[in-house]
Amino acid sequence: MKTLKSIIDKKMENxxxxxxxxxxxxxxxxxxKIIQLRKKxxxxxxxxxxxxxxxxxxxxxxxxxxxxNITLAFLxxxxxxxxxxxxxxxxxxxx
Amino acid sequence: MKTLKSIIDKKMENxxxxxxxxxxxxxxxxxxKIIQLRKKxxxxxxxxxxxxxxxxxxxxxxxxxxxxNITLAFLxxxxxxxxxxxxxxxxxxxx
DNA sequence: GATAATTATATCATTCGTGATATGTTAGCC
DNA sequence: GGCTAACATATCACGAATGATATAATTATC
Numbered sequence: 065m066k067t068l069k070s071i072i073d074k075k076m077e078n079x080x081x082x083x084x085x086x087x088x089x090x091x092x093x094x095x096x097k098i099i100q101l102r103k104k105x106x107x108x109x110x111x112x113x114x115x116x117x118x119x120x121x122x123x124x125x126x127x128x129x130x131x132x133n134i135t136l137a138f139l140x141x142x143x144x145x146x147x148x149x150x151x152x153x154x155x156x157x158x159x
Numbered sequence: 160m161k162t163l164k165s166i167i168d169k170k171m172e173n174x175x176x177x178x179x180x181x182x183x184x185x186x187x188x189x190x191x192k193i194i195q196l197r198k199k200x201x202x203x204x205x206x207x208x209x210x211x212x213x214x215x216x217x218x219x220x221x222x223x224x225x226x227x228n229i230t231l232a233f234l235x236x237x238x239x240x241x242x243x244x245x246x247x248x249x250x251x252x253x254x
Numbered sequence: 255g256a257t258a259a260t261t262a263t264a265t266c267a268t269t270c271g272t273g274a275t276a277t278g279t280t281a282g283c284c
Numbered sequence: 285g286g287c288t289a290a291c292a293t294a295t296c297a298c299g300a301a302t303g304a305t306a307t308a309a310t311t312a313t314c
Contacts, residue, residue: 094231097249108290119273124292133232133271135301136189143249153246154192154238203260214303219262228301230271 095129098142102127105146116145190224193237197222200241211240 102112102123109123116123118141126134126142136150143150197207197218204218211218213236221229221237231245238245 094247101249109292110290119275120291121274121276121293122272125272128292133230133301135228135230135271136234137228138272139231139247147252148249149252151248151250152189152234153248154196154243155246157242157244204262205260214305215261216263216304216306217302220302223262228271230301233302 094134094139095127099127101143101146101148107146112142112145116142118142189229189234190222194222196238196241196243202241207237207240211237213237 102109105112107115109127110120113120113123118138122138123142126138139150197204200207202210204222205215208215208218213233217233218237221233234245
């Protein structure tokens with residue numbers, strides 16, 4: 065029986081796919097976190113955009129998690145508008 | 160007497176300058192960390208570049224800390240080549 | 255000091271993220 | 285239903301990061 069999991073597991077054996085998937089997941093997590101933080105601060109996308117000197121569409125794009133190539137400058141800018149500081153830590157992988 | 164610190168402190172009163180400075184410092188920290196991790200793994204810039212599918216000049220640029228607009232994708236790529244995962248955490252500022 | 259290895263800097267083309275605007279979609283409210 | 289607010293999506297110009305290459309500068313080794 066071909067479950068979705070079995071298909072993904074098979075794909076995961078491929079290094080490129082695995083890395084792309086992991087990266088995508090991380091960006092998605094960032095997107096989710098941004099949404100969470102924005103709602104907690106009680107702002108709409110437009111309000112946050114204005115405070116961060118950007119556009120509502122840019123915020124929507126960030127929160128969509130589709131583009132996994134955001135710049136650190138942009139992330140900082142958005143976070144600053146929410147009184148948040150994004151910190152980066154470097155951890156060893158399992159390998 | 161005009162010390163360097165007094166001049167910087169004065170500039171720090173300006174919001175834009177302060178944010179730019181803070182951001183610059185963070186990028187510089189990332190750059191330093193990358194250098195540290197690369198040396199610990201015993202690779203040259205060229206070796207790391209090859210492993211990360213980029214160029215030696217790109218690694219040098221990253222490590223120089225001059226460009227504070229690196230993309231997360233690029234950071235991930237370089238880190239992956241060192242078996243490192245960059246994690247992002249969101250912290251509240253003092254305000 | 256010469257030579258080689260490593261890193262820094264410069265330049266250019268290309269790709270891609272961002273800003274901006276407009277428009278589509280959805281959900282809630284009257 | 286119509287209306288409004290909030291969010292999603294599309295498109296385009298522009299600027300900036302990246303890839304690539306070459307070359308200068310630095311460091312290490314002899």
